[in-house]
Amino acid sequence: MDDWTQTLGAVPLLLIAAGAIALILLLIIKFKVHAFITLVLVSLLTAFVAGIPTSAIAGEMVGGFGGTLGSVALLVALGAMLGRIVEYSGGARILAERFVEAFGEKRAPFALGIASLILGFPMFFDAGLIMMLPIIFAIARRVSKNNVLLFGIPAAAAFSVMHVFLPPHPGPVTAIEAFNANIGVVMLVGLIIVFPVWYVSGYLWGKFVAARHSLVVPALFGDIDEDQPSNPPKVSTVILLLLLPMVLIFLNTGLSTLGSMGTIDVTQTWAQVLILLGNSPIALLITVIVATIVLGWRRGENGTALEKVIDSALGPIASVVLITGAGGMFGAVLRASGIGDALADTLSDLGMPVIVAAYLIAVILRLAQGSATVALVTAAGLVAPAVMAGDFSVLQVAAITLATAAGSVFAGHVNDSGFWLVGRLMGMDVKTTLKTWTIQQTIESLLAFALVLVVYGIGALL
Template structure:
């Protein structure tokens, strides 16, 4: 099919999905499966390939999300059950004050988001966010949205995350220069599109925390809470392990290490996100469980209670990945980006728009960034751009890849369900935040391109 019919099918699929969920109250998990199946049929995917495409897309997303959310929920439950989240929340409020709590949570998330992926970082940070929200009794979006936006900014714009690293390799960009520029821009991008937007939407949607991923632990159930330093250690442990992995990958991209060495492969494996969270959870069982007198069946019940609330989150997120996978398999994004390449736009604008279209068409920011960079690489490498202008084009492509994440993005469902939002509210809050983040990032990239 040409780009026109494919675009019409994609638009109709999204509208049908929203209609089923919002108007007819069909459960999101079922609606996503039905729409994914109908989209596969409408786009001409061979009948014998439809079910394998659905299952592979669902399983690919579920394999990553279930491990991260499951292990992260267990770790978060231990931090919450031990009273650690409340202890750390009280210390943060004492240090920064009640009015600066959202800002402090956002800054902490920016720092944590340097080495850790978006979804894993959000899961690890959630018990602290929820504890602060309960402690102060304010709208959950006031505290959660700035933090989620911070993880998104770091994941999209900064090495050593896989998207910007791969894009820099395609464009032959200076990775060190890209990192320095990204660090400088990360704060203003987050402040404009995450912190200020979070304060604004919290006034429009002032719902408070009702039931969290970790459930609420009553004050009288907490005995012998851990010290603040212990809680910080438990939060920093997965961060340090993952940083080891991403740091090694960064050194690999610079050619500074021999990737054939056994120690390199071992340390990278230990620092992968699922293994890092597993190690952290096992350490938390010892530090926050056994050493506090919680062991045996009691500890098993604590960990088991963390899994039930996440079942819906995991399944819906996997189904969102299924929908995005069907759209990728249909070739919608490729058809649109190829037709856009013939318009004769400036390279930095074309790179941004190609990434935007790929993002809207198939959902994944990383896939959109890597694919757009691959498509635009010949035009960038063949032109006479300065090193800083190539960095600006890389940042513009990254900005396009995060634009307006919606129902075909697994992250959309993850954020919405974790924060207790329905689809309509998630579209009005998170989707708009992602669009603002994209536009602000693109403006900064254009300024750099023009000045250098």
């Protein structure tokens, strides 16, 4: 692949990508072909049609599949184990009851979304969502077993907006470095926009779709026993357990950000150890071990019973993991075809305002190849020279940074592994995921861009 150059232009590559996406939707929605088989098959056909060397096709497909599974499989498996232990101990039920008592059934989705915003500050999107799922499902069952979207969409959207717009998450940090933006100003502007963006695209949109799509809470963590334990853990114990991975992950993201700013030396042993412990899979592993001890052994459960409980969590998530990996494979094939680079190069030559160009390039890259991180990093790299050469204020550069981030989250669909992760975890089929999650991501992107445009205008007046 290193010595291969794509000879097709932007228009043929765009048609190939559009045809591949249409074929995926046709096979899954119309002909009911399993999503995993469909994604693998269409990835193979797309690679052939796009002209990727035959000898490299298998490597690109396996690399894309494995690259996605490297993080997703660990997070989903450990998250499912944690969720099953919390569910089995009665902790999820007792926390859900206390939560609904404190906020009421009508305010519960809003309160759950606010809690997810707070947890999402240090936690990556997928890790945060996995960790919150047992609580989301338990509260949904407590209020209405057919209303999972009423609670799932606001919580997932909360983790999404925090991941996309606020340091110390890797996307905005990378854009900050590319544009030489002031991290404090980006943080301040990001904090201002995340609540209204979440309120509209997460809370209000969640209420809207829940009224139109009735979805039973999935049994992701195994069958729910009707006979809950007579000695459930304290609410405070469950809350502290859920806060543990947040604190550990904050060590990772916080120290990494301070290191990139030159505030601390992250090569020192103590920093390396804390960063390792705060890596998302390691943090969840530690939390699962602590949950096994606190919610299992200390409550009188024996090893064999706990082993069976943990093992029962893995079966239901096998399909989620494989389909998410196949979605990553399809995105990797599209990236290898060069479609994103060709479209971005074409768009960057149109001479539009820098903030608009940054947003649109990120949108095109996102739609073309699926990965929000790749879209953000590539768009930032293409626009950075224009930002450096322009006479922009500190506030304007922060707005450009966040505009690029907003573009990178636009309309996640079948070439985005996150699309499959959210859809399958919440028990949605492809059509429902498109109608709910894809539109949520679109609203999030457009509203955030509109808000940062206002900030950009204010920066021009100062």
